[in-house]
Amino acid sequence: MTNMATAQQVSLIGLGAMGTALAKALLAGGHEVTVWNRTPARADALVADGAKVAASSAEAMAAADLVILCVLDDAAVREHVEPAATGLRGSTVVNLTTTTPEQARALGTWAAARGIDVLDGGIMAVPEMVGGPDAFVLYSGAAAAFERYRSVLELFGRAEYVGEDLGAAAMYDVSILGGMYAMFAAFEQGGAMVRSTGGSAARLAELMTPFLHAMATLLATQAPGIDTPADFVQVQSDEFTAAAIDLIDRAATESGTSTELYGVLRRTLTGL
Template identity: 40%
Template sequence: MNSTDSPVTVIGLGLMGQALAGAFLKAGHPTTVWNRTAAKAGQLVSQGARLAPTLCTALAPGSLTIVCVTDYSAVRELLGADDVDLDGTTLVNLTSGSSAQARETAEWAERRGARYLDGAVMAIPSTIGTEEAVILHSGPQADFEAHRSTLGALGTVTHLGADHGLASLYDVAGLTMMWSVLNAWLQGTALLRTAGVDAATYAPFAQQLATGVAAWLPGYAQQIDNNSFPAEVAALETEARTMEHLIEESEALGVNAELPRLIKAMADRAIAAGHGAEQYPVLIGEFSRPQTN
């Protein structure tokens, strides 16, 4: 199944599904597509894809089937129909959802005779088929290795481990990184706009800072894994005083201070628990704590 002409089926032709099918076609794989709204397959058919008349005819024993639909409920609704035979197929589910849904769907698919890999697309449709597109997979490594070459047509593919939920967990972990960086940049932009500095002027400086902070992560990760947080750069209580400065400056300039107040509240709890002299990663305890009302 590693040859460049190995067949692939793509179920779901939203913007991402169309990009996935297009990448397989470009790489030379015979590609069958199916979508509830068949008209969405028009451009792919013109590029050489085969439009399956029904979902059950889109699947074949031993085939590699990529699923990219609205949610996990839709996956099970579509593939759980009485006339759909999953026995012998390999399903790669690139639908977004939770780790629990991934594990439950893996068990469901395996009961129906399918091999199952869960996945997450860490990319936008326009990058699919390039190295920039990162596609995460989790599930049995043997199933991933059997189709690694074919899946590689989509971008940079990575196998995370046997736990089917890992791809979904990495997905949301990546989203929190993305939103946190963007939110921090927006906070800073809002502050600087009060002095007439536009976003384009601030962006290169913010990018440099973000790159610098990212370089701290391996060392901070070692502290977390060792559960030891010596203050090599600054103590948390020092960081908390700087947070207070950010809050005061924001409020004085009429800029929303909800985000820094949230982080300051977490830091205050950690300091009250005796961690004020330790380094910032000690806040992992607060992030790991269940939310209380």
């Protein structure tokens, strides 16, 4: 728990499942937390833990130098911060709402003109994971603000700063999620394929999970091919990879479960 001598006054806007988890982590860390939500009843349990409830989002944001937003979308963020701009001058706003990189940059441009520091964040966890060892949150934007409040932000999970470009955290966020959805899509396809032989998706999951864990360790060896392609020597040629994917696609066709998935993978990985 945070030493009460270093406790911060923090305001949190938005008490959905994720916002509530963030508020609980702040309270457990010994900070003075003011919350606001459109549905006031969602704050009741937090009040029992020591949170204060503001009558409006503007009142909540005026109560602290560190303001965290976890709301529906970029439009909701703007709905709250724009009318409160004067009161936010000199404060740090940490936007943990899921937005696009350009939306994050636009918020930063708006805030900078009004003397407001902004950090954009991407939460790589579900609410139940917040504050646990497997949770981490990506941050980008004002480096000095990140360092100033790092001990607070670490309460949510490992705090990973990815650059001053405000769009960086969102771009890392969607890139990681893209990898997750690609994996799910491949499992969905594979599950249908093995069932055509009398197998099961459950058995496939047992076999695929440890293999994918091992393969994930190879991502770092592939990174130079993207970062410094001129100096990268491929272990496996594009032609070999394309042929392997073609074989998988043929097996999918034979199973009666053919989709566009493997064609997309072939073009993305090999350009062929």
